[in-house]
Amino acid sequence: MVYKKRIDGRALDELRPIEAKAGVIKNADGSAYFKIGKTVSYAAVYGPRELHPKFLQNPKTGLLRCYYNMMPFSGVGDRVRPGGSRRSKEISMVIQKALEPVLELQDYPNAVVDVFIELSQTDAGSRCAAICAAAIALADAGIPMRDMVSAIAVGKVDDKIVADLNYDEEAYEDGPVADIPVAVLHNTKEITLLQMDGEISKDELLRALEVAKHATEKIATIQFAALKEKYAVQR
Amino acid sequence: MSLLVKQKDIVVPGEVLADSIDYLPGAHTYRLNNAIIAKRVGLVDIEGRAVKLIPVSGRYLPKVGDKIIVKIVDITMSGWMTNINSAYSAMLNSKDIMRFVRKGEDLTRYYDVGDYLCVKIFNVTSQNLVDITMKEPGLNKLNGGRVIYINPQKVPRVIGKMGSMIMMIKDKTKCLINVGQNGVVWIKGPAPEAEFAAVSAIKKVEDEAHLEGLTERMTAFLDKECAHLHGLKIEQPQEEEQQPQSFQHYQQGREE
Amino acid sequence: MHKELRKYIVSLLDKGKRSDGRALDQYRQPVSVTYGVSETAEGSAQVQIGDTIVMAGVKLSIEKPFPDTPEQGGIAVNVELYPLSSPDFEPGPPGIYAVELARVVDRGIRESKAIDMKKLCIEKGEKAWTVGIDIVTINDAGNLFDACSLAAMAALKNTVFPKYEDGELNYKEKTKKKLQLYKEPTSVTIYKIGKSYIVDPNMDESHVYDARLTVASTADGMLSALQKGGEMPLTSHDINVMIDLAIQKANFLREKL
Numbered sequence: 001m002v003y004k005k006r007i008d009g010r011a012l013d014e015l016r017p018i019e020a021k022a023g024v025i026k027n028a029d030g031s032a033y034f035k036i037g038k039t040v041s042y043a044a045v046y047g048p049r050e051l052h053p054k055f056l057q058n059p060k061t062g063l064l065r066c067y068y069n070m071m072p073f074s075g076v077g078d079r080v081r082p083g084g085s086r087r088s089k090e091i092s093m094v095i096q097k098a099l100e101p102v103l104e105l106q107d108y109p110n111a112v113v114d115v116f117i118e119l120s121q122t123d124a125g126s127r128c129a130a131i132c133a134a135a136i137a138l139a140d141a142g143i144p145m146r147d148m149v150s151a152i153a154v155g156k157v158d159d160k161i162v163a164d165l166n167y168d169e170e171a172y173e174d175g176p177v178a179d180i181p182v183a184v185l186h187n188t189k190e191i192t193l194l195q196m197d198g199e200i201s202k203d204e205l206l207r208a209l210e211v212a213k214h215a216t217e218k219i220a221t222i223q224f225a226a227l228k229e230k231y232a233v234q235r
Numbered sequence: 236m237s238l239l240v241k242q243k244d245i246v247v248p249g250e251v252l253a254d255s256i257d258y259l260p261g262a263h264t265y266r267l268n269n270a271i272i273a274k275r276v277g278l279v280d281i282e283g284r285a286v287k288l289i290p291v292s293g294r295y296l297p298k299v300g301d302k303i304i305v306k307i308v309d310i311t312m313s314g315w316m317t318n319i320n321s322a323y324s325a326m327l328n329s330k331d332i333m334r335f336v337r338k339g340e341d342l343t344r345y346y347d348v349g350d351y352l353c354v355k356i357f358n359v360t361s362q363n364l365v366d367i368t369m370k371e372p373g374l375n376k377l378n379g380g381r382v383i384y385i386n387p388q389k390v391p392r393v394i395g396k397m398g399s400m401i402m403m404i405k406d407k408t409k410c411l412i413n414v415g416q417n418g419v420v421w422i423k424g425p426a427p428e429a430e431f432a433a434v435s436a437i438k439k440v441e442d443e444a445h446l447e448g449l450t451e452r453m454t455a456f457l458d459k460e461c462a463h464l465h466g467l468k469i470e471q472p473q474e475e476e477q478q479p480q481s482f483q484h485y486q487q488g489r490e491e
Numbered sequence: 492m493h494k495e496l497r498k499y500i501v502s503l504l505d506k507g508k509r510s511d512g513r514a515l516d517q518y519r520q521p522v523s524v525t526y527g528v529s530e531t532a533e534g535s536a537q538v539q540i541g542d543t544i545v546m547a548g549v550k551l552s553i554e555k556p557f558p559d560t561p562e563q564g565g566i567a568v569n570v571e572l573y574p575l576s577s578p579d580f581e582p583g584p585p586g587i588y589a590v591e592l593a594r595v596v597d598r599g600i601r602e603s604k605a606i607d608m609k610k611l612c613i614e615k616g617e618k619a620w621t622v623g624i625d626i627v628t629i630n631d632a633g634n635l636f637d638a639c640s641l642a643a644m645a646a647l648k649n650t651v652f653p654k655y656e657d658g659e660l661n662y663k664e665k666t667k668k669k670l671q672l673y674k675e676p677t678s679v680t681i682y683k684i685g686k687s688y689i690v691d692p693n694m695d696e697s698h699v700y701d702a703r704l705t706v707a708s709t710a711d712g713m714l715s716a717l718q719k720g721g722e723m724p725l726t727s728h729d730i731n732v733m734i735d736l737a738i739q740k741a742n743f744l745r746e747k748l
Binding site for chain 1: 528529530531532533535542544546548549550552569571573574575576577578582584585623625627629630631632662663
């Protein structure tokens, strides 16, 4: 079988519509809203702030902590029980690892930068939307960042390499599927998140990574615009 | 022309500011190969060949010499622990206040938990442990009034060139205002309407700090908001903290 | 802790003023309700009161009825105080504040009979709909009692049943059948500071109040929930005045639905 047209009619490398805004949560030091297709993510940054408990403190540098969580009504099917799961713990960790390489926290010894991410509705690509929102929020909070981090889920559906899989494509049953979330740094094109779920050959994977690099360029432009828009508005 | 931005442009982390080794990376930027790249969201400030940024956000980091407003959160054997609106707290030792404190005296007689003080930072260690002092003119306990928090990066704008902006706000609203470098602002006015006007004015400067023509807009805003404050008398500064009764006592305190 | 601040606020209130220029019975601006903010929920809404923003979502599921009420469905209300919304919240299970909020919102809805539990029954003793209401905070600037209960009500108004055919529940397809609401219980919390009664406290006021009374009422003036909080006691006179004020302001909030 051959995947002729994408389920929602998009071109193979076409992303779903994206909306991004910075500074949406007043209490936070930095915050963002990031929507891609039907996946919506909020991120708030608090920090640098005092880190408790004390034994976690690092006297040489500040630390980053990320928390990814789905709101109970954000799942495609049943209610998502609050309190996190093994999945959300793992996702929190890979998000943290995706952001750490660009942050400069040496000026904040013993302190912590907390990033909280909540999804209000999901349709695949949630960890990538979370990273995009978190990156905007960190910049908004004034945490020194050497580069912008952008993430997208690329993959293979049947015989086609595609960008930005939605839930139906992830769940495609008429052929092999590979779901590959990738985070890319804007200037160096280095990769800070890479996971793969499914089956794919090495060559196809390398092609998918090239698609990811192009896709994340478009996302970075939108992230930049969201930050600049906050300061361009005349009140 | 390999400078890709101009003075006062808003740039974001990861944005390329210049594309040649002719330019030097200033504050909040860094060099990657030939390019100079921004590390913060900020306004471009070009000085000769140096490209630096004025950040628009970021929590307060303590600096020696900063005059700040702190809140007492705890009392220890040797002094007062204070919250300075940062990831770090500051210690005010009992020997660093204008009054003479005898050994073992109850420190709450001087300052108590919940009090706001105007202090100066005289030491910051490599681990960002902070020592503060009140042994300078102009540093005292802030009685009454109210405290608001603003973005510490906007403090220079709120104060203005040679203090011009804050003087204008004080004059028009008839309030006493003390702006700490750490983004804590104390306001005391002759009436709540006056304080409300002062708070609104300061928040407006905070919101529009990065935009052109702010001074004109603030003058117009203040004229309008303070029109109904005419009948009020300007708030008078409180008395400076009592100097020690005798020089001898003061000397004894220092030797102990 | 807040001696000076309380003196200041009381002196203002005695003159009929508040530190942010509002009248004592005035809500912050804006007070707004936005429907349908989560497409994955069966019903959802976002409520804003001043800078406080909360979101509520309804998920309908099919459960076995309780043995003592075999013909009735159920409601469950949960409140999550997200650390995203305030530097004061920590990750972890709901603390007592979140539990109190959830239970007060729950009682307001349940006791007013806004939902007919019998109509939720699908098969007596075997299957009935459970209405799960989850309220989450996005930005906490105070007055969560009022914001959370308004959001819950709005989310219920926005709720439609998912497709349920031949014993199969399909969340991805929504029907046109709305969840029927018979009443619109609306909570208003009145705060007593000194001798004054205020509505929708700002952050300063929320640190110095003596007592609070949350009153859920429906349009006909009947009360469906009460919750007293705060460290100081209330007199019967206080309660009388506070209930009247709450019923009056409930009409204001109900109009936003």
